[in-house]
Structures are given as structure tokens and as C-alpha cells.
Amino acid sequence: MKITQRVEGKVTVFVPEGWIGTQVAADMDQALQSAVSSGSHNMVVDMSGVDFISSVGLRALAVALRRCREDGGDMKIAGLNERLARVFRIVGFDVLMSVHDTPEAAISAFSASAAS
Amino acid sequence: MVLWGELRVEATLENLRKVSEFVRDIGQQLQLTEDAMFDVELAVEEASANIIRHAYRPGQAGDLLLQVETTDDIVRITLIDWGLPFDPEKVTPFDLRATVKTRTEDGTGLRLIHSLMDDVVRETASVPGEPNILVLCKHVEHRGAP
Numbered sequence: 001m002k003i004t005q006r007v008e009g010k011v012t013v014f015v016p017e018g019w020i021g022t023q024v025a026a027d028m029d030q031a032l033q034s035a036v037s038s039g040s041h042n043m044v045v046d047m048s049g050v051d052f053i054s055s056v057g058l059r060a061l062a063v064a065l066r067r068c069r070e071d072g073g074d075m076k077i078a079g080l081n082e083r084l085a086r087v088f089r090i091v092g093f094d095v096l097m098s099v100h101d102t103p104e105a106a107i108s109a110f111s112a113s114a115a116s
Numbered sequence: 117m118v119l120w121g122e123l124r125v126e127a128t129l130e131n132l133r134k135v136s137e138f139v140r141d142i143g144q145q146l147q148l149t150e151d152a153m154f155d156v157e158l159a160v161e162e163a164s165a166n167i168i169r170h171a172y173r174p175g176q177a178g179d180l181l182l183q184v185e186t187t188d189d190i191v192r193i194t195l196i197d198w199g200l201p202f203d204p205e206k207v208t209p210f211d212l213r214a215t216v217k218t219r220t221e222d223g224t225g226l227r228l229i230h231s232l233m234d235d236v237v238r239e240t241a242s243v244p245g246e247p248n249i250l251v252l253c254k255h256v257e258h259r260g261a262p
Contacts, residue, residue: 022165023132052154054161055224066216083154090231091224092212 003031011107012040017049020057029060036064041073042110046103048079058091065097074098076106117185117192120145127168127180127197135164135182139193142184146191152256155232156191159252162225163195171199171248189257195250201240202248 001024002017012035016028035043045061047053065075076098080088088094100106123138125131139160143153164180172178181196210223230236235253 021132021136021161023129052158054158054165055228056165058224062216069216083151087158087228091210091227092214095213096216 001027003028005031005035008107009111011042011044011110013044013046013103013107015046015049015103019051020053022054022056025054025056025060028057029063032060032064033067036067036071041068041071043068043073043075044078044103044106044110045075046078046106047084048081048103050084051081053084053087055091058087058093061093062096074110076100076109078103078106117187120184120186122181122183124179124181127172127178127199129165129168131180132161132164132168135180136161138182139184146186146256147259148191149257149259152191152254152258156193156252156254156256159229159232159254160193160195162228163193163250163252166202166225167195167197167199167250170202171197173200189255191254191256193252195252196247198241198245198247202238203240 001020004015006013006015014032014035020028032043043064061075061077068075077088077093078100079102080099085094085099088099098106098109100109120142121138123135125134136157139157140153143156148156160182164182167180178197178199183194185192185194207223207226210227211218229252233252233254235251237251239249241248
């Protein structure tokens with residue numbers, strides 16, 4: 001699994017790619033936790049390049065979301081394919097977190113929230 | 117049922133990739149659709165990870181045996197370990213409505229297994245050393261099927 005990140009304004013965009021199985025989910029967890037600890041509390045996770053995610057990967061997302069919200073920010077998800085969207089529905093993540101079709105839409109949602 | 121393959125590995129996280137490759141390889145031979153393949157792989161990953169994490173005490177080596185069998189439209193995956201019996205009563209029930217603050221990871225893997233598979237049957241060993249058996253069944257579609 002490869003993870004890249006970039007900053008767009010006040011939003012940190014994480015782009016994991018590939019297979020987020022149990023063995024490698026710790027890498028994503030570490031990257032997300034490190035970003036939050038460094039002060040990033042508005043994050044978008046662009047999942048458009050992710051083929052597979054296990055419960056350990058889902059947990060990493062949930063923990064990062066909690067920390068972002070505790071810091072007054074949020075974490076949004078973008079680019080789920082149909083299979084991952086179904087996984088999100090099964091575990092209730094579609095209600096727990098804000099899910100968008102594209103990372104651009106997710107980033108825009110932060111601006112919309114700030115304006116309202 | 118036709119036995120398509122069997123894999124026996126030491127129940128370690130390092131071997132999860134072998135388990136996934138084994139399942140994917142058979143799925144490709146069976147020409148499962150990508151959706152069916154995804155469901156089977158994820159359920160097996162979750163079940164295998166649970167066995168790896170909980171079946172054997174720290175420092176106690178143990179094995180995980182997987183068997184994949186099929187009929188025309190059913191895939192049956194049997195996972196066998198010889199470790200501690202799994203007690204579902206000890207798992208905090210998965211709470212779909214848990215908030216971000218109260219959500220734990222407990223039960224997420226089981227939730228996925230039971231949602232992705234059509235049938236889940238568990239036989240727990242009554243005597244230490246006897247096998248614990250988990251059977252996952254799914255009706256599947258094959259690529260190119262009418």
C-alpha cells in the first residue's frame with residue numbers, strides 16, 4: 001500500500017492506494033495519526049485508488065475521525081467504489097462520516113461548512 | 117462439493133497475505149465475479165485475522181487450515197484451528213448506531229463476515245486440542261454466466 005498526502009488550503013488530503021488489508025492497515029493508521037498530531041484536523045481521505053479495506057483499516061479511519069472532531073475539525077471520505085461503499089454501509093460508516101464522490105467535493109464541503 | 121484447494125499455515129499475521137493469495141487464486145480459477153471475489157476475500161481475511169489474534173496464546177504457535185469447496189453456485193470456505201474455543205458471548209455486540217465517541221472496533225470483523233456471507237456455521241471444540249471449525253458459505257456468480 002502506498003500513501004501520499006498533499007495540502008489544499010486548510011485541508012490535508014490523504015491518498016492511500018491499493019490493498020488496505022490487516023497487515024498494512026497499521027501504515028495508514030500511523031500516517032493519519034501522525035498528521036493529526038502535527039495539527040491537521042481537517043482531512044480528506046481519497047479512497048478512489050483503494051481496492052480493499054479490512055476492519056483494521058476501517059478502525060484507523062474511525063480513530064482519525066474521532067481525533068479530528070475532538071480537535072474541532074473533521075475528516076471526510078471521497079471516491080469510494082461500489083464495493084467499498086457497501087462495506088461502509090454494513091458498518092455504518094456512511095452515517096458516521098461524511099462521504100463524497102470526489103476529493104474536490106469533499107474539500108469544497110469544508111469551505112461550505114466554514115461559510116455557514 | 118468439490119475440494120478446490122487446501123492451505124495450512126502457521127497462524128501469524130505474516131501469513132495473512134498467503135491466505136488472501138490462496139483465496140484469490142481459487143476465485144480466479146472459479147471465474148468468480150469481482151464482487152463475489154471481494155466478499156469472499158474480505159470475509160476470509162476477517163475470519164483468519166480473528167483466528168490469528170485470538171485462537172492461540174502469545175508464544176504458543178498454532179496452525180490455521182483453510183479448505184475451499186464448491187458446487188455450481190456455492191463456495192464453501194472452512195477455517196480450522198486447534199486453539200482456544202471462540203466464545204461469541206465475550207464479543208461486545210457490534211453497534212451500528214454507535215457515535216464516533218462511543219464506537220469501538222469490537223465486532224466489526226464479525227459484522228462483515230455475517231453480512232458478506234450467506235451462511236456462517238461454527239463448531240467449537242469441546243476438548244482442548246480438538247479442532248475449532250468455522251464454515252463460510254456464499255452463493256456466487258461466475259464471470260460470463262448468463
